[in-house]
Every structure is written in C-alpha cells, then in structure tokens.
Amino acid sequence: MEKQSIAVIKKLIKDGELSEEVISQLKMDERKGVQSLLKRYEKQMMKEKLLEENFFRMTEYERIAYSKECKYIAGIDEAGRGPLAGPVVAAAVILPEDFRLLGLNDSKQLNEQTRDRFCAIIKEKSVSYGISIIDNKKIDEINIFEATKLAMREAFDKLIPVPDHLLIDAVHLKQLPCTSESIIKGDARSISIAAASILAKVTRDNIMKALHKEFPDYDFASNMGYGTKHHMEKLQEVGASPYHRKSFAPVREVQV
Structure with a gap:
C-alpha cells in the first residue's frame, strides 16, 4: 500500500478515522514524523480511555438509583464553607440519564477555564438546576453549618421536576420529598454531585471577583x-x- 502523507495522516487523526488496519500499517512506517504522530495519537487514546473509565466509575450511584426505577436523580454540593469572607453557595442539578462529559470531576480538581466551560455545558444540558446564595450576615446569624444546609435546601427546592433521589456531598438533609444519601467526597464519586460542585464554585468565584x-x-x-x-x-x-x-x-x- 502506498504511504500516506503526513498531512493525510493528521487529517485522519483529527477526523477520528484512524482504523485498526491503518494503525497497523503506520506502525511499520519508518518515517520519524509518522511514528511521532502515532505516539501522540496512542497517548491521547489512552488518556481518553482513562477519562471514560473514570466517568463510568462516577456514574455508579446514578446507575443504582436508575435500577430502582428513579427517573430524576439530583446531586447537590456547596462552595465556600471555609473562607473568611463572602457567601456560601449551594447548587443542585438533575442530569439526563444519557449525560456524558469526559473529565467531569470535583470542581477543585479542574482549572478555571475547564470549570467555566463545564459550567456552561451543565447548565445547557441539565434537566434542571438550582443555585442558592447565603450571604455572610446570615452565616454570622445561624453559623456556617446551618447556612450550608439552608443553601442546599434552597437550591434543591428550585429543581423542577422534584427529584426521585438526591445525592448529597457529605451532608444530611432532613424532611426531603424524596430519598437521599450522603456521600463522603461525593464530588469525586458522583457525576451529579461533581456537576453541582462546578455550578456552586463558578457562581461563588464570580461573586468574589466582583467583591x-x-x-x-x-x-x-x-x-x-x-x-x-x-x-x-x-x-x-x-x-x-x-x-x-x-x-x-x-x-x-x-x-x-
């Protein structure tokens, strides 16, 4: 088979049209440029495989809830419990069952550019989301833990439709109209909580930039x-x- 040009190979990679047969042929191509492209391609494929595996792992709680005939599953998280200034912000979100966003993770593990990009995607693709902001005066009045729970409950109450099940990051909420479970480090273990953590952090960061x-x-x-x-x-x-x-x-x- 005639050797393909570097430009053609680059286009095949860009368009996702690199078949196993072509890859096998490229591995026998002695050109350094081809081998360099192939190495970068294989590295990218490995990275995507790991992202796929991590995303699937983070859907475990959602998959269990769906198996119990829950239709709407929400995640909830907060941002800003520890700072000396500014509000505490909570976000709740219901993702569609077929939601897919590789790289989704605890908001603290992502850089600002990725958080902002993911935030826009989550808002656009979600079934519903709610955000609550509790200012520093209310925090001083009722304490930060109670303010966090208040923010979470307010964010939850903004969801339409009402969820069948709620996944919460490390906090227990009472008197909910649905089943719920509190998950330690949930923002790294559930895509719904991770999505909520991104909405909460991006919202709060924007507030602090304004302040x-x-x-x-x-x-x-x-x-x-x-x-x-x-x-x-x-x-x-x-x-x-x-x-x-x-x-x-x-x-x-x-x-x-």
Whole structure:
C-alpha cells in the first residue's frame, strides 16, 4: 500500500478515522514524523480511555438509583464553607440519564477555564438546576453549618421536576420529598454531585471577583475569601470589609 502523507495522516487523526488496519500499517512506517504522530495519537487514546473509565466509575450511584426505577436523580454540593469572607453557595442539578462529559470531576480538581466551560455545558444540558446564595450576615446569624444546609435546601427546592433521589456531598438533609444519601467526597464519586460542585464554585468565584473590585485590598479575586497570608495581613492592617464573616475567629479579632 502506498504511504500516506503526513498531512493525510493528521487529517485522519483529527477526523477520528484512524482504523485498526491503518494503525497497523503506520506502525511499520519508518518515517520519524509518522511514528511521532502515532505516539501522540496512542497517548491521547489512552488518556481518553482513562477519562471514560473514570466517568463510568462516577456514574455508579446514578446507575443504582436508575435500577430502582428513579427517573430524576439530583446531586447537590456547596462552595465556600471555609473562607473568611463572602457567601456560601449551594447548587443542585438533575442530569439526563444519557449525560456524558469526559473529565467531569470535583470542581477543585479542574482549572478555571475547564470549570467555566463545564459550567456552561451543565447548565445547557441539565434537566434542571438550582443555585442558592447565603450571604455572610446570615452565616454570622445561624453559623456556617446551618447556612450550608439552608443553601442546599434552597437550591434543591428550585429543581423542577422534584427529584426521585438526591445525592448529597457529605451532608444530611432532613424532611426531603424524596430519598437521599450522603456521600463522603461525593464530588469525586458522583457525576451529579461533581456537576453541582462546578455550578456552586463558578457562581461563588464570580461573586468574589466582583467583591474584589469593591475591596481590592484583600485580593478576593485570587484567594476567594480564604485566609491566605496576604489576606490575613490586610485584615490586620485595614480591618474587615462588610463582606467578612464576623463570627469567624480571625475576623472577630480585628477592628471592623
């Protein structure tokens, strides 16, 4: 068989038309350029295989729920329990049964560009999603744990239709109109919780970037309200902003 040009081989790879027969022929091609292309292709295929396997693993809880005749399965997660400033945000999402997004994972494991891209896909493809934002004043009033549960419940209540089953990241919610289960590190074990974690984090990060413009001293756009060295130094130097959580010890100790 006549050897194909590098350009043709690149196009076959790009179009996903590299058959096993062609791959076998390319392995016998002595051109360094061909072998380099083949090596990159095989590396990419291995990466995609691992992503496929991880995505399938993360559908286990959903598959079990579907097997019990649950039609709508929701995931719920929060962002912002630990920071010294800003709100806590929760998101709930119902994904369609055929949802597929390779690389979906705990939002903290993804870079900002990927989170933003995935967030848009999740919003577009989801059956329904809800987002709740509980500000720092409410956090100070009822404590961060209760505020987190409140945010989760509000996000859940925005879902239409009402889910048949709810997967929650590490928190127990009471008096739900459906069955539920709390999963430790659920954002890395369930695609529904992972999707919710991305919606919550992207929403909260955007809020903190907006607060940064109002109070640039604390560098909220970078630290998202967490107690970094710079943030702590600025707290001591200029005091707390109206968006700091006064019930949190490092903030209580400075002049507001």
